[in-house]
Amino acid sequence: MDIVTVQNLKKYFGSGPRQVRAVDGISLSIEKGKLTAVIGASGSGKTTLLNLIGGLYKPTEGTVIIDGVNLGRLQEEELTIFRRRKIGFVFQDCNLVPELTVRENILFPLALDNSRPDMIFFEKLTGLLGLQEKLDDFPYMLSGGGQQCTAIARALIARPAIILADEPTGSFDAKTSQNVAGLLKMTTDTFHQTLIMITHNLELAQLADYVVRLQDGRIVQ
Numbered sequence: 001m002d003i004v005t006v007q008n009l010k011k012y013f014g015s016g017p018r019q020v021r022a023v024d025g026i027s028l029s030i031e032k033g034k035l036t037a038v039i040g041a042s043g044s045g046k047t048t049l050l051n052l053i054g055g056l057y058k059p060t061e062g063t064v065i066i067d068g069v070n071l072g073r074l075q076e077e078e079l080t081i082f083r084r085r086k087i088g089f090v091f092q093d094c095n096l097v098p099e100l101t102v103r104e105n106i107l108f109p110l111a112l113d114n115s116r117p118d119m120i121f122f123e124k125l126t127g128l129l130g131l132q133e134k135l136d137d138f139p140y141m142l143s144g145g146g147q148q149c150t151a152i153a154r155a156l157i158a159r160p161a162i163i164l165a166d167e168p169t170g171s172f173d174a175k176t177s178q179n180v181a182g183l184l185k186m187t188t189d190t191f192h193q194t195l196i197m198i199t200h201n202l203e204l205a206q207l208a209d210y211v212v213r214l215q216d217g218r219i220v221q
C-alpha cells in the first residue's frame with residue numbers, strides 16, 4: 001500500500017526572470033513502512049520537496065496524497081491537525097525548547113494535541129534511543145547526538161505514520177551520523193513507520209529501500 005503519492009508536484013518561488021523552480025514536476029509513490037533517502041546537490045530542491053510532502057508549503061501545482069488524504073483539499077486548521085497526528089518532523093537543528101527537560105520536550109506534541117501519553121510506548125522509545133538516564137536533563141546538558149535523539153523521540157511519540165527528516169545528521173561526524181541515522185531507521189522499523197530522510201551521506205542512503213535523486217527540482221536516475 002502506498003502511503004505517500006505525489007503527482008506532478010511543482011513549487012516555484014517568485015516570478016519573472018528571478019523565478020526559482022525549486023520543485024519542477026515530481027511524481028512518486030512510497031510504500032508504507034519503507035525508508036526513502038532523498039539525495040542531490042545543495043539547491044536541488046530536497047527541503048522544498050520534504051516541506052511539500054509535510055504540508056508546510058502549498059504547491060504551485062500538483063498534488064500530495066498522504067494515507068489517502070489529498071492535502072490540497074484540507075482547510076488550514078484541518079491541515080494543522082492532520083500534520084500533528086500523521087507526520088513527525090526531524091530537522092537538522094533539533095528545535096528543542098531550552099526551558100523544557102528532555103521528557104517535557106518529547107511529550108510536548110501530545111500536550112499540544114491534548115492527548116494522553118502512552119507511557120509504555122514512551123519508555124520503550126526513550127529506551128531504544130538511550131535517553132532513559134537523561135529524561136530530567138535540559139537540552140544544553142546533552143551532546144549533539146543526545147539532542148538529536150530527543151528530537152527523534154519527539155517526532156515519534158504521537159506514532160505518526162510518516163517521519164520526515166531533513167539531514168538529521170548534518171552537523172555530526174561520520175560515526176555519530178551513522179548512529180543517529182541507524183537509530184532513526186531502527187525506531188521507525190520497530191514501529192512500522194515510513195521514513196523519508198534527506199541526506200548528503202551516501203553510506204546512509206544505502207540503508208534505504210528507495211533512493212530519490214534530485215537535480216534542479218526533478219528526479220534523475
Ligand SMILES: Nc1ncnc2c1ncn2[C@@H]1O[C@H](COP(=O)(O)OP(=O)(O)OP(=O)(O)O)[C@@H](O)[C@H]1O
Nearest residue numbers: 013020021022040041042043044045046047048049
Ligand atoms: N522560501 C524560499 N524562497 C525563495 N527561494 C527558495 C526558498 N526556499 C528554497 N528556495 C530556492 O529553491 C531552490 C531549492 O532549495 P532547497 O532548500 O529545497 O534545496 P536543498 O536541496 O534542500 O539544498 P540544501 O542541500 O542546501 O539544503 C534553491 O535554489 C533555493 O534557493
Ligand SMILES: [Mg+2]
Nearest residue numbers: 046047048166
Ligand atoms: Mg535542504
